[in-house]
Amino acid sequence: MISFYTVREKGTEAEGVLVVANNIEDAKRTAHKFYMKTLLFTKKPVELEVTGQFSKIISKESLKPYVPKMMNASYYESNGVEIINGKEFYTTFLNRLGIDWSKRITFQVMPEFLLYVKSSNSVFFVIDNQNKTADVFYSLLQSCAFLKSQCMKIFDGTGIKCEVVFISKKRLRCKIDRDAVLYAESMGCHCYTECIPLSVLL
Template identity: 25%
Template structure:
């Protein structure tokens, strides 16, 4: 007898993940903030551009290629961030993870060190610093993930539940 997947992963990844991603879309959150406005991928505060936003392949097409960077000269495979915000000379890479039952997504959290190091290699030729953040749904906020959370922070990455404070993005 086949059991229906109600916890995410597998065939339910897009159904559950897209809903969570829609609720946690960074550019919408910034645009809804009274001090900021967004036009295309540019973030404005008091009429001045303070950041640029990129997603997935846009990071490569709109940012790296425009600065003469061919990713394949630095890393072997593209990493496709859910969001990337360039503020001054720091890029904030945002990965969103949704889970509501046991599965492999919680194991993927342990890849943050590798991904951060890949982004560091990619951005070092143009002197851009890298911050790597996870935005997680509340399911992850449980004692069984304590060791993973300690690891994430020990390697210079960070995580947040359901939302990402704008002050952690250099947008104070």
């Protein structure tokens, strides 16, 4: 039995949908089916107020994922996950670490955003397919080995681990797309549909 509740985080205006299932795997599978954008999670427990219940799912658009204080950098920093905008990666984040990217790579490789997880000293270099055509995303998948090598060059000698993550807005069904994903994964990159699983970040 899987139930859906509309919820609000107490003390804020953050609202969304809570998925309740008999086991966590059922909840994850159901949640992933309806999450329409890239999600971030934290370990910090939050107090939720149940405001209603869905008796049935009318459409995917009627469901919003529950993410406390979505994209609030200070909130995530306090929980060990920092969000870095792609454009700020070279101008702010690397400067803070004392890294001169121009001495390590010849040109900037621009992700949509990065996640820096302090607890594991890891950077997730995220390529999002939300606003890209299938052809563009396919080309990026084919270049995954190059993207990972550039990312590793940037952080070489710093002790920071770098992962390249591709997010697809829908499941890749045609054979050529599946082959591209398998190639990317064989090169040590990660490919996910619609969201990054909790286990990857934490």
